[in-house]
Amino acid sequence: MPHRMHLMVCAGTGCVSNRSLEVREALQKEIHRRGLHEEIDVVTTGCNGFCGAGPLVVVQPEGIFYQQVSAKDVPHLVEEHFLKGRPVQRLMYSPPEQPAPLPKMADIPFFSRQRLIALRNRGLIDPEKIDDYIARDGYTALAKALTRMTPEEILNEVKVAGLRGRGGAGFPAAVKWDTTKKAKGEPKYVICNGDEGDPGAFMDRSIVESDPHSVIEGMAIGARAIGARWGVVYIRNEYPLAVERLQIAIRQAREYGLLGEDILGSGFDFDISISRGAGAFVCGEATALVAAVEGRLGEPRARPPRLAEKGLWGKPTCLNNVETWANVPPIINQGSKWFASIGTERSKGTKVFSLVGAIQNTGLVEVPMGITLREIIYDIGGGIPEGKKFKAVQTGGPSGGCIPESLIDLPVDFENLTEAGSMMGSGGMVVMDEDACMVDVARYFLAFTQDESCGKCTPCREGTKIMLDILSKITEGHGAPEDLETLAEVSKVVAEASLCGLGTSAPNPVLTTLKYFRNEYLTHIEARKCPAKVCRELNTYRIDPEVCVQRGHGCGVCKRECPEKAIFGEKNQPHRVDAALCRKCGVCVDVCHFNAVIVE
Amino acid sequence: MPKLTLEDLKEIRERARRTTMLREGAGRAKITVHMGTCGIAAGARNVMEAVLREIQQRDLPDVLVTTSGCAGLCSREPMATVEVAGEAPVKYVDLTEGKMKEIIAEHVVGGRVLPQYALAVGSERAG
Numbered sequence: 001m002p003h004r005m006h007l008m009v010c011a012g013t014g015c016v017s018n019r020s021l022e023v024r025e026a027l028q029k030e031i032h033r034r035g036l037h038e039e040i041d042v043v044t045t046g047c048n049g050f051c052g053a054g055p056l057v058v059v060q061p062e063g064i065f066y067q068q069v070s071a072k073d074v075p076h077l078v079e080e081h082f083l084k085g086r087p088v089q090r091l092m093y094s095p096p097e098q099p100a101p102l103p104k105m106a107d108i109p110f111f112s113r114q115r116l117i118a119l120r121n122r123g124l125i126d127p128e129k130i131d132d133y134i135a136r137d138g139y140t141a142l143a144k145a146l147t148r149m150t151p152e153e154i155l156n157e158v159k160v161a162g163l164r165g166r167g168g169a170g171f172p173a174a175v176k177w178d179t180t181k182k183a184k185g186e187p188k189y190v191i192c193n194g195d196e197g198d199p200g201a202f203m204d205r206s207i208v209e210s211d212p213h214s215v216i217e218g219m220a221i222g223a224r225a226i227g228a229r230w231g232v233v234y235i236r237n238e239y240p241l242a243v244e245r246l247q248i249a250i251r252q253a254r255e256y257g258l259l260g261e262d263i264l265g266s267g268f269d270f271d272i273s274i275s276r277g278a279g280a281f282v283c284g285e286a287t288a289l290v291a292a293v294e295g296r297l298g299e300p301r302a303r304p305p306r307l308a309e310k311g312l313w314g315k316p317t318c319l320n321n322v323e324t325w326a327n328v329p330p331i332i333n334q335g336s337k338w339f340a341s342i343g344t345e346r347s348k349g350t351k352v353f354s355l356v357g358a359i360q361n362t363g364l365v366e367v368p369m370g371i372t373l374r375e376i377i378y379d380i381g382g383g384i385p386e387g388k389k390f391k392a393v394q395t396g397g398p399s400g401g402c403i404p405e406s407l408i409d410l411p412v413d414f415e416n417l418t419e420a421g422s423m424m425g426s427g428g429m430v431v432m433d434e435d436a437c438m439v440d441v442a443r444y445f446l447a448f449t450q451d452e453s454c455g456k457c458t459p460c461r462e463g464t465k466i467m468l469d470i471l472s473k474i475t476e477g478h479g480a481p482e483d484l485e486t487l488a489e490v491s492k493v494v495a496e497a498s499l500c501g502l503g504t505s506a507p508n509p510v511l512t513t514l515k516y517f518r519n520e521y522l523t524h525i526e527a528r529k530c531p532a533k534v535c536r537e538l539n540t541y542r543i544d545p546e547v548c549v550q551r552g553h554g555c556g557v558c559k560r561e562c563p564e565k566a567i568f569g570e571k572n573q574p575h576r577v578d579a580a581l582c583r584k585c586g587v588c589v590d591v592c593h594f595n596a597v598i599v600e
Numbered sequence: 601m602p603k604l605t606l607e608d609l610k611e612i613r614e615r616a617r618r619t620t621m622l623r624e625g626a627g628r629a630k631i632t633v634h635m636g637t638c639g640i641a642a643g644a645r646n647v648m649e650a651v652l653r654e655i656q657q658r659d660l661p662d663v664l665v666t667t668s669g670c671a672g673l674c675s676r677e678p679m680a681t682v683e684v685a686g687e688a689p690v691k692y693v694d695l696t697e698g699k700m701k702e703i704i705a706e707h708v709v710g711g712r713v714l715p716q717y718a719l720a721v722g723s724e725r726a727g
Contacts, residue, residue, distance in 0.1 A: 004648075005622075006623050038652075039652060083640075084667065131612055135617045257603030258604065
């Protein structure tokens with residue numbers, strides 16, 4: 001019998017860690033028990049993007065969207081919906097402050113406002129089945145490129161489409177391809193950069209996990225245009241699910257002869273190997289990545305020569321990131337004009353962002369270039385939780401900048417973000433609310449880049465350390481007014497004198513926070529106060545005697561938990577903090593059930 | 601496995617689309633079998649199975665089959681609603697496996713509504 005219903009169970013890393021595989025097993029068991037297994041199929045898919053609401057199950061063909069499903073919901077769900085046809089409201093998504101749930105995935109603003117190109121197959125295919133990919137027009141672009149287009153025509157399509165690299169700087173893909181094509185030396189290589197290392201970013205991981213064949217197909221098309229015979233996917237070993245699915249996909253593509261010799265009888269040979277990275281952030285930089293693939297120390301080198309001239313094993317090499325390659329098949333299939341019609345004048349197509357931080361709908365979104373930050377954060381992201389106020393959004397990963405509320409209507413594209421002092425980067429988007437201290441945020445990101453600096457060149461190695469030390473000093477209450485000038489000056493040197501992108505962009509969080517949130521720095525330095533009360537060493541703690549007695553009856557929990565024995569008081573009596581003994585750890589705030597501890 | 605040719609790729613695509621098409625929710629026609637307690641008691645399961653068997657035998661991958669709860673007219677169960685894309689939905693009542701097979705042959709495949717089994721053409725107004 002044909003299936004009448006497909007249950008699409010999300011098995012992206014987010015949902016799996018929320019036990020979606022248990023849900024899948026429970027569904028299979030219950031459906032079998034009810035004798036429905038010949039009518040209903042359970043399909044494992046990659047990430048749907050709405051990671052904050054996982055585990056997710058989408059019921060097709062109706063398109064009913066269930067969130068936060070657990071194994072114990074399954075018997076009820078199977079009986080009510082899958083057997084009797086009554087969708088279960090309890091497991092549906094309700095927008096904040098709206099009582100009525102939205103049953104259909106297509107009606108949920110998080111999904112309906114997105115435009116999917118790189119993520120076109122998400123939630124619709126089983127990433128471990130090549131036939132599922134082929135059913136969604138997979139490998140038809142490769143077939144077209146191999147049989148009906150010359151390499152020059154392929155290159156021209158990508159050029160007219162205006163595809164720019166999605167990994168950071170937004171360099172036009174066709175220029176890179178063309179330089180590699182024209183460079184002397186054989187064999188030529190194509191590389192896929194899957195070394196996504198930004199904190200809070202998971203775009204590339206998700207693409208590889210949910211649709212690995214799109215990357216393979218994109219690379220094969222690129223290789224045909226360039227004249228490359230071999231491809232390498234560099235992917236970090238911390239992405240075990242992505243590595244596994246890519247291995248399966250490569251094996252399946254080889255079995256079908258879509259990788260290997262004489263692909264589709266066209267005479268074109270191409271194959272891909274996987275190189276697993278050990279997780280150094282700097283290896284996302286192209287020349288460091290190539291060094292790592294070759295087995296050398298992952299350090300960048302000076303350019304020129306560019307990789308297109310002298311790359312992997314000294315041969316011409318074209319490197320693009322996961323998302324860039326995944327965009328190639330739709331461009332070939334649907335044409336450069338179609339692609340170029342999406343986006344802004346200089347940034348075409350869409351961009352995938354991982355939307356995290358102080359945001360209602362945490363997850364992965366793909367939107368057309370030119371959409372405003374407001375639309376991403378409020379319409380798709382659902383705004384800031386708990387009615388808090390938006391403060392800033394950090395785009396572009398640890399070396400991006402913090403964009404303040406005054407620029408929230410900025411249309412997002414490569415140029416605008418750079419102009420605002422930030423960057424597109426690979427697409428990280430960390431939203432911060434009023435509780436974030438911008439000095440602390442800058443310190444956090446600097447701590448990351450300082451730690452990840454490879455140490456090869458002095459400005460980056462020493463400069464990031466100096467900047468981190470100053471920022472730490474300010475957050476600890478020892479800042480001096482001249483520190484801000486020093487910070488700005490060191491930032492300038494690091495940005496100008498560093499060899500690779502890690503160093504040149506590392507000062508961005510400092511420079512943007514200095515520019516947009518200078519007052520916060522000044523308050524830390526002059527008043528020795530942290531306005532957001534994040535920097536604990538600048539806080540003072542006292543206990544409201546009335547609240548303590550009337551609501552808490554002087555319970556004494558704070559006194560018991562205080563590691564410095566700095567709190568005094570008796571049962572039913574108001575407690576107090578001895579400021580001379582207090583080490584400002586903040587434990588009293590955390591343990592008080594009655595909000596009696598006041599932070600100032 | 602031998603290397604694929606262009607034709608093989610097309611063939612795999614066609615074959616795989618038959619199973620994946622329903623995920624995209626767009627079919628040429630949709631048959632909704634009402635599966636409330638009343639429907640199940642009156643034999644809706646058998647009707648549902650007949651629908652699925654018939655779709656397989658006639659090879660109609662672009663016809664979607666779904667279930668819904670009680671349609672509110674329990675005395676005329678089993679019921680099913682047939683929606684051919686672009687046309688008004690038709691509710692059929694007092695169904696049996698045999699009637700259902702006929703409805704698929706005549707209405708879904710042939711495009712001719714069977715008034716002798718139909719309760720009404722059209723749907724209640726929602727909202």
